[in-house]
Amino acid sequence: MNSSSSSPSKFLDLGSVIGEKEVKKILVLFLGLAASCLLLYKTAYPLRQDLNVNNLTSPRPLLDHTSLSSPQTRSKSISFREVLENASTENRTVIVTTLNQAWAEPNSLFDLFLESFRIGQGTQKLLQHVVVVCLDSKAFDRCSQLHPHCYYLETSGIDFSGEKRFATPDYLKMMWRRIELLTQVLEMGFNFIFTDADIMWLRDPFPRLYPDGDFQMACDRFFGDPYDSDNWVNGGFTYVKSNHRSIEFYKFWYKSRLDYPELHDQDVFNKIKHEALVSEIGIQMRFFDTVYFGGFCQTSRDINLVCTMHANCCIGLKKKLHDLNLVLDDWRKYLSLSEQVKNTTWSVPMKCL
Numbered sequence: 286m287n288s289s290s291s292s293p294s295k296f297l298d299l300g301s302v303i304g305e306k307e308v309k310k311i312l313v314l315f316l317g318l319a320a321s322c323l324l325l326y327k328t329a330y331p332l333r334q335d336l337n338v339n340n341l342t343s344p345r346p347l348l349d350h351t352s353l354s355s356p357q358t359r360s361k362s363i364s365f366r367e368v369l370e371n372a373s374t375e376n377r378t379v380i381v382t383t384l385n386q387a388w389a390e391p392n393s394l395f396d397l398f399l400e401s402f403r404i405g406q407g408t409q410k411l412l413q414h415v416v417v418v419c420l421d422s423k424a425f426d427r428c429s430q431l432h433p434h435c436y437y438l439e440t441s442g443i444d445f446s447g448e449k450r451f452a453t454p455d456y457l458k459m460m461w462r463r464i465e466l467l468t469q470v471l472e473m474g475f476n477f478i479f480t481d482a483d484i485m486w487l488r489d490p491f492p493r494l495y496p497d498g499d500f501q502m503a504c505d506r507f508f509g510d511p512y513d514s515d516n517w518v519n520g521g522f523t524y525v526k527s528n529h530r531s532i533e534f535y536k537f538w539y540k541s542r543l544d545y546p547e548l549h550d551q552d553v554f555n556k557i558k559h560e561a562l563v564s565e566i567g568i569q570m571r572f573f574d575t576v577y578f579g580g581f582c583q584t585s586r587d588i589n590l591v592c593t594m595h596a597n598c599c600i601g602l603k604k605k606l607h608d609l610n611l612v613l614d615d616w617r618k619y620l621s622l623s624e625q626v627k628n629t630t631w632s633v634p635m636k637c638l
Contacts, residue, residue, distance in 0.1 A: 365436055369475050372416045372434040377527070378476040380415045383463055387602060388482055389424040394602070397609050398482045399431060404616065407489035418466060420459065438466065460520075460550045461542050468535040471527045481521035483596040483605050485612050490578070490592040494524050498571030499531045505582040505597055507575045514558045516572040519580065520551045521595055530568040537562060581608065581634040588619050588629040599637030608633040 373379050388394040395417075402408045402415070416434045419425035428435035440462060463479075470477050478490070495501055495511065503522035510516070525531050538554060545553050557563060558570070579585030580595035594612050596605040611632040619626060 363436075365438075365469070366473055368416055368434055368436045369470065369473065372414050373475060374414055376476070377474060378414070378478070379470070380411060380478045380480060381418060381467070381470065382415065382480050382482045383418045383420060383459075383466075384424045384428060384482055385420045385459075386423040386427075389419070389427040391427075392606075394482050394605065394609070395427070395431070397485065397606070397613065401485035401487060401613060401616075404613070404620070405485075405487045405489075408486045411486070411489060420462070438462070457547075457549050461539065464535065464539050464542075464550050467525070468532065468539055471525065471532045471535055474527050476526045477524070479520075479523045479525070480593070481595065483609065484522055484580075485594045485609060485616070486592070487594060487616055488592040493573070493577045493592055495571040497569060498524075499526050499528060499569045500534065501525070501571040501573060503573045503578045503580070503593075503595065504575055505580065507572065507583065511571050511574065513572065514570055517582075518551065518554060518572065519582075519595065519597055520554065521580075521597060522573070522578055522593060530566055533566045534563065534568045537566070581637045584631050584633065586629060588615070588631075589625050594633075596637060599634065604636040607636045611635060 369379050382398070384395055399412070402412045413433075415432065416436060417428045417432055419428050419435055419437050420440065422437065425435055425437040440458075467477065467479060480486070501524040503519045504516045505519045506517040508516055525535075538550070538557065541553050541557050542548075542550070545556055548556070575583040576585055576587055576590055577592045578595070579591055579593070580597040582598035585591035585594065594609075596609050599605050599608065615632050
């Protein structure tokens with residue numbers, strides 16, 4: 286018991302000898318050394334820190350998530366010129382169509398349009414040259430899921446998303462927006478085929494384009510002469526070469542809407558095509574035979590030659606969908622035959638009568 290009771294007294298005696306100030310200095314020195322050791326340890330072994338996956342970064346991200354935000358952001362990330370450059374052929378030709386929400390819905394016209402390229406003869410390779418100009422954000426979202434070359438064309442103050450009935454005020458605005466856009470395409474030095482999305486591409490049409498025409502247009506009714514501007518034209522399918530004549534003509538065409546505010550682009554074309562200024566511009570016009578570029582107004586007489594079929598002379602989305610599905614059915618049956626068909630009989634128009 287004596288030895289155990291003497292230890293505390295010895296400790297107290299030591300404390301008295303050293304003094305209170307000396308004890309504090311020793312404690313401060315000890316704590317300083319401990320902190321230095323801890324710092325050196327963390328520096329030598331940094332992987333012992335807790336990993337936070339949210340803080341992991343790479344010098345170059347694999348995916349730019351800003352492109353997945355909104356259509357407006359995506360359209361700003363790539364200009365219209367860039368979209369055209371990415372899609373153009375070697376001779377700077379693009380295929381342009383326009384799309385709104387009503388035509389972009391699943392199982393609607395855009396799906397049929399793309400399907401026609403996939404099952405057409407020589408048309409699969411042309412899909413890479415198609416630029417889809419989307420007139421509203423939902424059309425752009427759907428297009429971006431299905432096709433690589435989509436561009437969101439924002440038009441302030443106008444909603445182009447719903448079905449636009451022929452010759453209604455919104456329809457007229459949409460048609461003139463199209464002419465304005467195509468003028469810009471020409472000004473940027475691109476030739477183009479413009480095609481409505483209710484046109485089925487069954488064969489490569491490029492071999493059927495005229496080599497000497499600046500401006501070439503399809504017809505509702507063709508009367509046998511490709512030089513005759515009195516053919517009943519249809520602006521749903523046009524081929525235009527970029528040159529000073531075509532640019533001046535398109536500018537004049539767009540400006541002429543002010544003289545005929547209640548008419549759409551096709552009717553205004555018919556008004557101005559014989560005007561003196563068009564002759565002064567010197568644009569060379571050609572018009573396509575409906576044998577090659579047919580439609581519901583005048584179906585192609587020979588399925589062995591037809592390149593495109595247009596749901597023209599048909600008002601109403603449901604009617605167009607019904608009859609264009611029949612066109613693709615007729616085409617699939619034709620492809621399954623071992624011999625050429627001598628007499629062409631289309632199942633259309635049916636609803637579009």
